[in-house]
Amino acid sequence: MSEVEMAVIKPEMMKSYIWLQTADGAIQQVEQEVAMFCPLICHEVIHKGMGSSKNYAISLPQRVNPAMLSLILDYCRFHQVPGRSNKERKSFDEKFIRMDTKRLCELTSAADSLQLKPLVDLTSRALARIIEGKSPEEIREIFHLPDDLTEVSGACGNCVCLASQFPYVYNFNIDYILQEEKLEPLKNTTDDPRIRLLNRLYAKKRKELKEREKLKNVEVEEERVDERSVDDLLSFINGKERDSKVIKSSKNKKKHRRKKDQPKNTCSNEATKTHKQESNGLNLVCLSAEVGYKFRPDLGESSNVQNVEDDIFVRKVDFEDVDVDDEIDPALKEKIDREVEDFARRLNSDWPERMQEILSLGQDMRPLHHSINGNGTITKYAK
């Protein structure tokens, strides 16, 4: 241990150094007072006697690569000097964290592994500032997050729903909601008609998305909020009959989904004013305050429904009426329609209920008819 002895008898003028080794094997020496600013290094030196020589270099955690170590040491070097004023420290910090986001994340990770809490807090604050107020798109782009949330995978609805309750004030429109879903076709190995339908749905949505892109600026809304259920979109896509009061069977894919009202509360107009939210699935929000809904829990007045729907859609630009199912034979078509409706209703229903359904779906493949299920969706069959 002659090196240790040598370290002890070093002359007063020479600074003492601590030896550090990063995960890639590189060893370097650092001034003691700088290195000791990191709690982890401090612990290693004091409690384990490491770091006094090259052979006994302190192995740093894997998350600390040489570049990060250098940054951290810069930070320590500045802050370990006792005489600095708060203003100086703040000013240093502000300049210090100016780096690209990726390095900021790496730095946070490295500082955390060295237990350097002030630096972790500083970088976390910076990251929070980056995230705050941005749309998910922007955040994904900044951090290179994969856009892999799908609508179909069971539990997605809850968080998506909760998150999408808070539309952005800036430029929120329906594209936002659509884009959250992956909209990629599912593998349909068993030729399940429901999956076939879903894929068709997705195709339609993708198409609609593109169309929306072009028409973005046409919409002028006060609230700038527009969240809809799959059903509304479906009806959209399939074309609404604004002029007719009766739903024709040829357009039987059009479902008149009412906005979900608060389960226990009123079904009256006032309750269905500007901000109504679904508890699950995509949210429906009335476009503007002057559109009130009359809400009927079951097969209700078609005329009401029709009128209201007109109101919602009155600002929407006309969409092509796409009817893709012409080639399917009618009987199957009806069955499929029921499936679509069932599926859509399930998407929109409350999560606990959905759970129940999923569990019981094994036994019963027919759509379950909830006439009133608190959210009171209207299921309308036009045969």
Place this chain on the structure above:
Amino acid sequence: MHVGDVAEDFISDLPQSIIENILTRLPIRDAVRTSILSTKWRYKWSTLTQLVFDENCVTPSNDRAPVEKSLVKFITHALFLHQGPIHKFQLSTARLQCCPDIDQWLLFLSRNDIRELVLELGEGEWFRVPSCLFNCKKLTRLELFRCEFDPPPTFTGFSYLRSLNLHQVLVAPEVIESLISSCPLLESLSLSYFDSLDLNIRAPNLKYLCLEGEFKDICLENTPLLVAMSVAMYMTDDIAEHFEQSSSCNFLKILGGVPRLERLVGYIYFTKYLSIGDDPGRFPITYSHLKIIELYQVSFEDMKEILVVIRLVTNSPNLEELQISGSSNTLAAIEAPDLDFWEKECPSDCSFEQLRLVKMTDISGVPHEMEFIKFLLRNSPVLEIMSITPCAFLTERKMNMLIELVRFRRASAQAEILFIQN
């Protein structure tokens, strides 16, 4: 739809403690929204232990009802999706009032280790605190605004409570006293907008006290560790009557047992309150830690109030900062009786060794005010600034004030007298 490369994603795999550190610094709305970023982010927010809600969580609107509804819905869902303990829950909104959902939220919180609870609701019908709140054994901080507070008879206090803030809370007086006494760790107490309250404070660990309201009687019975105190006393007729009849020495009741006091602030009728009762005389209590005294609305025509100020100031050898605002009648006579009071009552050897800053505001130039200023100037060897702001409506007397001021002898060579005019 682009698919991000998993290897490129450089934030999702940070340890959860860091993620939570970041999410805690975001408004709750943004934090919850991260759940739709990617599959990994779906539930990262749900273990946050601090939930702070306000109107910014939901889309703003001029109508009250939709905001209220969506806020209720948001909070309910957030709690429902949350996992793990919740240590801090704060709800501050003027839009929300008493509604049954709040009771359910509190029940949920009481089962989830809640430690800090702040509930600030709107005007209107006041929320009645449910009994489940009193089962939150681990509460360290409680702040209630506009609530009804009625603990069950079996309630034995919050043994870990350190900070209590009740603002416009409807509660029976004896309940307050017993609540304070039954929270042994209480360090910070703030009671505002109470009326006709008779308050006996027994809190051995109390450090910070803030009172505001119509208090009939305040007695700091057991607060040896008190460091800072701020009292704003409003007056009503029956309180004034009560004052007339009281004979106990209020000064000692409030300031008799606070040797560690560092900062004292009094508003409105506080000084008057202190002046009621028998004169404590030249009592031996020294406030050796008292550094800052702020007394507002002191009437320099009331000899007893002046006496209170003098007692305080002369028993605080380490006083550094003094702020006094006057409340004298401008039509008061120029000449005042007992000007020799100053020689009688003030010790001649009194010296304020640490006093650096004196601010006098709303000064109307009545004789006793001027004497007080003279007294301070003469006995403050290290005074740096003496700032005087006369009353706004004072016109002719300002000049006389200035003339007098200029004559006063100053013990400190570097004292600046700032005469502030608006």
